[in-house]
Amino acid sequence: MNEDPKFQVRPLYLQVRDALLARIKDGKWRPGGNLPSEIDLYQEMGVSLGTLRKALGVLEAEQLIVREPGRGTFVRGHQRGQTLDRFNPMRGADGLPVGGQVKTRKVRLGSPTGGERAVLRLDASDKVVRIHRIRLHERRPFAYELVCLPERRFPGLAARAEIPDNLEGLAQAWGILVARAEGQVRAVPASPAAAAALSVADGAAVLSLERIAFDTDDQPVEAMTAYFDLRNAYCRLEMR
Amino acid sequence: MNEDPKFQVRPLYLQVRDALLARIKDGKWRPGGNLPSEIDLYQEMGVSLGTLRKALGVLEAEQLIVREPGRGTFVRGHQRGQTLDRFNPMRGADGLPVGGQVKTRKVRLGSPTGGERAVLRLDASDKVVRIHRIRLHERRPFAYELVCLPERRFPGLAARAEIPDNLEGLAQAWGILVARAEGQVRAVPASPAAAAALSVADGAAVLSLERIAFDTDDQPVEAMTAYFDLRNAYCRLEMR
DNA sequence: TAGTGGTCTAGACCACTTC
DNA sequence: AAGTGGTCTAGACCACTAG
Numbered sequence A, B: 001m002n003e004d005p006k007f008q009v010r011p012l013y014l015q016v017r018d019a020l021l022a023r024i025k026d027g028k029w030r031p032g033g034n035l036p037s038e039i040d041l042y043q044e045m046g047v048s049l050g051t052l053r054k055a056l057g058v059l060e061a062e063q064l065i066v067r068e069p070g071r072g073t074f075v076r077g078h079q080r081g082q083t084l085d086r087f088n089p090m091r092g093a094d095g096l097p098v099g100g101q102v103k104t105r106k107v108r109l110g111s112p113t114g115g116e117r118a119v120l121r122l123d124a125s126d127k128v129v130r131i132h133r134i135r136l137h138e139r140r141p142f143a144y145e146l147v148c149l150p151e152r153r154f155p156g157l158a159a160r161a162e163i164p165d166n167l168e169g170l171a172q173a174w175g176i177l178v179a180r181a182e183g184q185v186r187a188v189p190a191s192p193a194a195a196a197a198l199s200v201a202d203g204a205a206v207l208s209l210e211r212i213a214f215d216t217d218d219q220p221v222e223a224m225t226a227y228f229d230l231r232n233a234y235c236r237l238e239m240r
Numbered sequence C: 001t002a003g004t005g006g007t008c009t010a011g012a013c014c015a016c017t018t019c
Numbered sequence D: 001a002a003g004t005g006g007t008c009t010a011g012a013c014c015a016c017t018a019g
Helices: A012-027 A037-047 A048-060 A114-121 A167-173 A191-196 B013-025 B036-047 B049-061 B114-120 B169-171 B194-196
Strands: A064-069 A073-074 A090-092 A102-110 A128-137 A138-151 A179-187 A205-215 A220-229 A233-239 B067-068 B074-075 B090-092 B102-110 B128-137 B140-150 B178-189 B205-215 B220-229 B231-240
Touching: A012 A037, A012 A048, A012 B128, A037 A048, A048 A064, A064 B102, A064 B178, A128 B090, A138 A191, A138 B067, A138 B102, A167 A179, A167 A205, A191 A205, A191 A220, A233 B231, B013 B036, B013 B049, B036 B049, B049 B067, B049 B114, B114 B140, B114 B220, B169 B178, B169 B220, B178 B220, B194 B205, B194 B220
Parallel strands: none
Antiparallel strands: A064 A073, A090 A233, A102 A128, A128 A138, A138 A220, A179 A205, A179 B231, A205 A220, A233 B178, B067 B074, B090 B231, B102 B128, B128 B140, B140 B220, B178 B205, B205 B220
16 A cells, blocks of 8 residues: 555545445445444554544545444445435425335346437447335325436345345345435426326426436436425425 | 533534534535635634544535645635526426526515415514515526515525525525425426416416425525426426 | 543644745 | 646544444
């Protein structure tokens, strides 16, 4: 880790971050498990403690690890039992966390549309896995979700019996680290399928959430479109 | 700055951050102006360079300052000419930045409603300033905004001739530092005033954005409700 | 009591901007 | 050439957790 600094462009602490991230990706340190102590790590990697701590600080800011004074450093894992992942800002009209049943309706292998090819950066030969879901909240339909995943990133998914209910569950099962997501909330006329799923009139306005999720290499991992009954849902915002 | 550490709870670098922030608030360093160099600052404050730099890092993460290698450290100022402030996620249907005329319709001093008293944490005797605005985009009405500001934080505002077009402009003019905002986007039936402003049918569904902005002491600074034509607007999201 | 992460210091060298 | 922020090191002490 201590080559001639003359030819290094990427700062050492970012190289250390990359090396640590690579081990998390490899599954060397499991989600929820703890990393070696800072003392062990900086000695093993041949950098100073300050540099190692700066690298850990970056990973902490990226929400990939959690540090607890006196206890250790842990790989951040997906909280099971959460029905919505942390990249879903939609809430029920009552403001409570959405916590009903999830019906996974179809899981099919298919070819991407032009739009999906573009946002997921796929080749013509790539396949995608499509999942349709309906989420209930307080026994009423809350969301109708159309998920599109690159088959290359989720091999064997279409044939699986049990499928996780949200992005974080899927990602964790396939060892993918989701770093961020971007999207839009709009109102659109309901398609027949969305109208049926949400029990609203055909063509009535519904809220839509289009979302693209990216991994730590900034590669797209999932494209989702979700529809919500105008009256039962809103989008929660935190702005800095 | 170097008292007996036995009785210090708040870390020194956060105390330094607080001291620097106080000077920014006082207007000692103007928005856009530059701070003294790190060397001058750490010597003046009697802490080590590392501690001073950690304090600056916090202020940078809070988006209150900007550091430019080789040039210096600057107080982050509001970009004039931006019609929407950085705490407004709404965009026109074309995705372009909203950049039309802004009509400030009414500016009135009044008493807060119960809801406003609660979210702005006001006493019964406190007054509020209300501003109504209409924003145009591509010559069509884009947003109808109802702004509610504590008179105590914006003294003399109701009597001013020229009023800034958005939260950041207002805050800068009164020396307030906005740190964050939270809110919700929903669809609601248009009130008569909103319907008239947006040229939609009375009671038709419109998007609404309710937003509360907070300063660096986490005190509420503004409560806004804005309405948008469903067909012309959407909400842009970035999630981490 | 041993181990962990958090804070703080002092000093060196670097790339970059500005004059 | 002088000044700025960015990186990197080595070492000290602290509060907290756990056995």
